[in-house]
Amino acid sequence: MAGDPRCPDCDVALEDAELFTGQGELRVRTEADGDDVLAAVGLKEALDVTPRRCPDCGLVRFYAIE
Numbered sequence: 480m481a482g483d484p485r486c487p488d489c490d491v492a493l494e495d496a497e498l499f500t501g502q503g504e505l506r507v508r509t510e511a512d513g514d515d516v517l518a519a520v521g522l523k524e525a526l527d528v529t530p531r532r533c534p535d536c537g538l539v540r541f542y543a544i545e
């Protein structure tokens with residue numbers, strides 16, 4: 480992640496946060512590239528989700544980093 484993500488409303492650095500689903504890790508699926516191995520077999524890429532929370536207003540943003 481390039482630089483610390485900041486809250487768009489408060490312009491303060493977002494803090495690390497933990498997310499609990501009770502059913503394993505939360506993930507995001509994206510369309511795989513056409514020449515990707517996963518796309519060739521009809522699968523989509525699964526990305527881990529990293530939550531960040533604003534300490535001022537409580538906004539939570541999710542980042543799915545490749």
Ligand SMILES: [Zn+2]
Binds near residue numbers: 487534537
């Ligand atoms: Zn904020």
